Every structure is written in structure tokens, then in C-alpha cells.
Amino acid sequence: MATPRLRSKKLSEPTIARLPVYQRIAEGWSQRGETKIDSQQIGELAGVTATTVRRDLAGLGSFGTRGAGYDVSVLIERIAGALGHDRHYDVVVVGIGNLGHALVNSSSFLIRGARLVALYDNDPAMIGTEVAGHVVKALSDPIPPATVGVICTPASAAQEVADRLVDADIHAILNFAPQVVTVPLGTAVHYVDFSIELQILMYHLNNGTGPLGGGLLHSLGIASTNPLRGS
Amino acid sequence: MATPRLRSKKLSEPTIARLPVYQRIAEGWSQRGETKIDSQQIGELAGVTATTVRRDLAGLGSFGTRGAGYDVSVLIERIAGALGHDRHYDVVVVGIGNLGHALVNSSSFLIRGARLVALYDNDPAMIGTEVAGHVVKALSDPIPPATVGVICTPASAAQEVADRLVDADIHAILNFAPQVVTVPLGTAVHYVDFSIELQILMYHLNNGTGPLGGGLLHSLGIASTNPLRGS
DNA sequence: GGATGTGAAGTAGTTCACAGCC
DNA sequence: GGCTGTGAACTACTTCACATCC
Numbered sequence: 042m043a044t045p046r047l048r049s050k051k052l053s054e055p056t057i058a059r060l061p062v063y064q065r066i067a068e069g070w071s072q073r074g075e076t077k078i079d080s081q082q083i084g085e086l087a088g089v090t091a092t093t094v095r096r097d098l099a100g101l102g103s104f105g106t107r108g109a110g111y112d113v114s115v116l117i118e119r120i121a122g123a124l125g126h127d128r129h130y131d132v133v134v135v136g137i138g139n140l141g142h143a144l145v146n147s148s149s150f151l152i153r154g155a156r157l158v159a160l161y162d163n164d165p166a167m168i169g170t171e172v173a174g175h176v177v178k179a180l181s182d183p184i185p186p187a188t189v190g191v192i193c194t195p196a197s198a199a200q201e202v203a204d205r206l207v208d209a210d211i212h213a214i215l216n217f218a219p220q221v222v223t224v225p226l227g228t229a230v231h232y233v234d235f236s237i238e239l240q241i242l243m244y245h246l247n248n249g250t251g252p253l254g255g256g257l258l259h260s261l262g263i264a265s266t267n268p269l270r271g272s
Numbered sequence: 273m274a275t276p277r278l279r280s281k282k283l284s285e286p287t288i289a290r291l292p293v294y295q296r297i298a299e300g301w302s303q304r305g306e307t308k309i310d311s312q313q314i315g316e317l318a319g320v321t322a323t324t325v326r327r328d329l330a331g332l333g334s335f336g337t338r339g340a341g342y343d344v345s346v347l348i349e350r351i352a353g354a355l356g357h358d359r360h361y362d363v364v365v366v367g368i369g370n371l372g373h374a375l376v377n378s379s380s381f382l383i384r385g386a387r388l389v390a391l392y393d394n395d396p397a398m399i400g401t402e403v404a405g406h407v408v409k410a411l412s413d414p415i416p417p418a419t420v421g422v423i424c425t426p427a428s429a430a431q432e433v434a435d436r437l438v439d440a441d442i443h444a445i446l447n448f449a450p451q452v453v454t455v456p457l458g459t460a461v462h463y464v465d466f467s468i469e470l471q472i473l474m475y476h477l478n479n480g481t482g483p484l485g486g487g488l489l490h491s492l493g494i495a496s497t498n499p500l501r502g503s
Numbered sequence: 504g505g506a507t508g509t510g511a512a513g514t515a516g517t518t519c520a521c522a523g524c525c
Numbered sequence: 526g527g528c529t530g531t532g533a534a535c536t537a538c539t540t541c542a543c544a545t546c547c
Contacts, residue, residue: 062463079529080528086452089517092518093517096517098530105530107524108529124475125474128474138374143369148450150470152470189473213473213476219296229473234380236383239386239420242420243355244283244354244355245460247356284537286537286538321540327509327538330508334508337506338545341505
């Protein structure tokens with residue numbers, strides 16, 4: 042009864058992108074022993090206004106305390122609920138090169154609800170070795186019907202891997218390869234591209250949008266040494 | 273005289289995020305020997321409408337040919353100009369673990385205009401080894417006044433590294449560590465967080481926003497097998 | 504004919520300002 | 526007093542529809 046059907050309320054795209062940022066901030070606060078946080082502080086760290094934070098959080102139900110702010114643990118819980126961390130996701134990773142290693146060994150990649158179920162590579166030297174507690178399999182081995190497939194191969198292999206994932210009945214792909222892949226309708230592909238991040242940063246540098254400049258999505262976290270004026 | 277002061281026109285944030293995607297598509301088209309592309313085709317691959325593509329590109333000056341589309345090489349050139357690829361950027365990378373390796377060895381990370389100038393790590397076993405043509409230096413060594421600093425360390429070291437970069441007069445930081453860092457005003461920090469990408473994807477899965485769902489920033493590239501209807 | 508480029512309309516997201524509650 | 530939550534105003538982005546030009 043604690044967190045019922047939150048799934049009904051539709052959150053806006055920008056809000057969804059900001060929630061994980063707030064959650065990370067709340068977790069940091071929690072580790073430092075803080076028990077309360079207010080919208081001003083969250084906004085300061087996330088690089089957005091306090092009003093935006095409040096509107097985003099209001100969409101998850103009203104759980105703040107007027108005059109006091111948000112309870113850190115409740116905040117973490119609510120965001121987790123809204124993002125669906127209470128469900129379970131099986132994740133397979135294809136391409137265990139440097140990037141694949143970095144992902145599966147990262148403590149932060151697999152958040153609550155996500156579970157790594159299999160690793161694949163096509164390098165014979167790699168196949169059979171154990172990485173992050175899983176034996177790396179050959180690409181020709183069957184792929185279980187997981188929830189999410191992560192592509193960490195070079196661009197040249199990305200399309201072939203995407204086809205294999207689709208055949209394995211996987212409908213959500215996170216693609217780290219710098220390559221646009223074609224999939225049937227009904228499959229979502231989300232691209233992550235390091236060079237694009239670098240390019241966006243460079244644009245802002247050139248245009249003096251720099252300091253506070255709008256690096257919105259993923260948040261441009263600027264915290265001044267003098268957070269807020271008193272008067 | 274070819275690409276003069278394009279830097280005057282201010283592009284919107286969403287447009288800036290899409291331009292690198294269009295550029296990647298154009299490069300793929302170019303490699304396949306195509307010489308022309310139209311807004312319909314770009315939109316199809318990028319996961320946005322043709323109108324959006326046209327408005328984005330119109331902001332770079334009118335270089336399309338009515339009735340025929342855009343010249344692929346001119347398109348690549350114009351986007352490069354708008355994003356400031358004609359300038360030079362010195363990039364330093366701190367933290368040469370799996371992720372750092374993946375970045376510096378990636379053919380796509382360092383786009384035109386960006387040049388890797390130094391690598392740093394604090395692992396004695398790593399220092400002195402050569403990676404991607406550069407000898408890895410100790411963090412205590414002086415950091416040259418580069419344009420962009422990339423943090424690939426664990427979260428625990430991120431703040432310390434950010435401080436060092438700021439001391440070295442670096443005003444743009446790309447932070448891959450899952451950690452919010454505090455920097456003085458005047459320094460831009462752009463966060464890249466794999467787990468956030470995964471969380472956004474999962475949210476869409478839960479909510480059936482799936483197939484065409486709005487995964488806007490970085491683009492959610494959906495291409496149907498039947499790109500455009502004839503009639 | 505066919506695709507660009509753009510005013511005008513529509514939609515979505517943010518910010519203001521303040522009522523409500525602790 | 527202080528901070529949340531939210532109608533109302535505003536701003537920004539997208540989409541429509543079509544004039545324009547090759």
C-alpha cells in the first residue's frame with residue numbers, strides 16, 4: 042500500500058531525465074547522514090531552479106513537508122518507485138572490450154532492479170573467461186529473453202548484434218556503438234554517444250554559454266561557492 | 273571566407289543536441305557513396321520529424337537545394353562549423369581504467385578539432401605505460417592548461433580530480449564519475465551517467481512509451497522497415 | 504514535380520507568485 | 526517563519542501549412 046499505482050501518472054520527458062539526478066543527489070546526502078533536503082539545495086546541485094525541482098517532485102505525489110523540505114529516504118524511495126526500480130530487469134551485455142568491462146564492473150551502472158544475466162563477445166580469447174561473476178559466452182550461443190540488451194561492440198558489429206537481440210525477443214536496446222541501427226517497430230533503441238557529449242560541451246565553450254549555460258539534459262551541475270543570496 | 277562568423281546565431285539547446293546525430297547520419301550516408309540526402313531521410317534515422325530537421329538546419333544558413341535535399345558533404349561541413357569543429361581543443365583524460373581506455377582508443381570520441389594531449393592516473397602500475405600514443409603521467413605531475421578535462425575515475429576521486437583540473441585553468445569538464453562535483457562559477461561541468469540512460473530506458477519500458485516513445489535527447493532512433501509510404 | 508525554408512498556430516515546459524500547511 | 530504545491534503567465538520548442546525556388 043505504500044507505493045501503489047504511481048505508474049498511472051505520466052511524467053514529462055525532461056522530468057524523467059532529471060529524476061535520476063535528484064536521486065543521486067539524495068543518495069549522497071543520505072550517505073553524509075543528512076535526513077532532510079529542500080528544493081533549493083537539490084536545484085543548486087542539479088543545476089536547475091528550485092521551482093522546477095518542486096514541480097518534478099509534485100508529480101510523484103505530495104510527500105514533502107511544508108516548512109521543512111523532503112525526507113531524504115522517502116525521496117529516494119519515491120523516485121525509485123516512479124522510475125520502476127521495484128520491477129526486475131534482466132540485462133545482457135554484448136561486447137566485453139574496455140567499455141563492456143567498465144560497465145559491468147561499475148558499481149553504479151546496475152541500479153536496483155537491474156540484474157546482469159549474461160555477457161557475450163566474439164573474441165575467442167575472451168570467450169570462456171569470467172568477468173564480473175559471469176562466464177563470457179560466444180555470440181552464437183543462445184541469448185535468453187532478457188529485458189534490455191546493451192551493445193558495446195565496435196560500430197561495424199552493431200547492426201548484426203542488434204539483429205541478434207531482436208531475434209532473442211529483446212525490445213529495449215542501449216547502444217554505445219557510434220552507429221545508427223535499424224530495428225523493427227516495437228523495439229526501442231536508446232543511443233549513448235560520448236563524442237556527442239564532448240561536442241555539446243565544446244559548443245557551449247565557443248559561445249560563452251559556458252558558466253551557467255543551459256546544459257540541460259543530464260544536467261549541467263554548477264554549484265557556486267556562494268549558493269544563495271540571503272537578501 | 274567559406275564559413276565566416278556562424279558563431280553569431282544562437283542555436284537552441286535541443287537543436288545543439290541533435291546536430292551531432294545528423295552529422296553522424298550524414299557521415300554514414302557519405303561512406304556509402306551517397307551524395308544527397310533529404311530532411312525526410314534524416315528524420316527517419318534520427319527519430320524526429322522532417323520539419324524539425326529542416327528547422328534545425330535552416331538555423332545554420334540556407335544551404336539546401338529545393339526539390340533535391342541537402343548535399344551530404346556540405347551538410348557535414350556546416351554542422352562541423354556550427355559546432356565549432358574548426359577550432360582546436362586540447363583534451364586531458366584523468367583515470368585510465370577500463371572506461372578511460374575505452375574513450376581514448378575509440379575512433380569516434382575525439383572528433384575533428386579535439387586533440388588528446390595528456391593522460392593521468394594514480395595507479396603506480398599504470399603510470400609510465402603508453403596508451404594510445406601517450407605516456408600516462410602521475411596525477412601529481414603538472415597538468416597543461418587544456419580546454420577540456422575528462423574525469424574517468426571512481427566516484428571517490430572525482431572531486432579531488434576536479435579541483436586539480438580547475439587549478440590547471442581548465443574551465444570545461446566532462447565527468448563520467450557518478451558523483452556530483454563542486455566547482456567555482458565559471459567552470460562548466462557536464463555529466464555523463466550510464467545508469468541514468470538505463471533508467472530512462474526502463475521508465476519507457478514500464479510505461480509502454482516504448483516503441484516510438486519520446487527518448488528525445490541523444491535521440492531515440494527508430495527506423496521502420498518501411499521508411500516512407502509512397503502514396 | 505519536389506523538397507526547402509518559414510510565418511503562424513499549437514503544444515509543452517518553465518518560471519512567477521502566492522495560497523496552504525507545518 | 527519557512528518551504529511545499531499549484532494556478533496563471535510566460536517562454537521555448539515543435540508542428541502545420543504553404544509560399545518559394547531549383
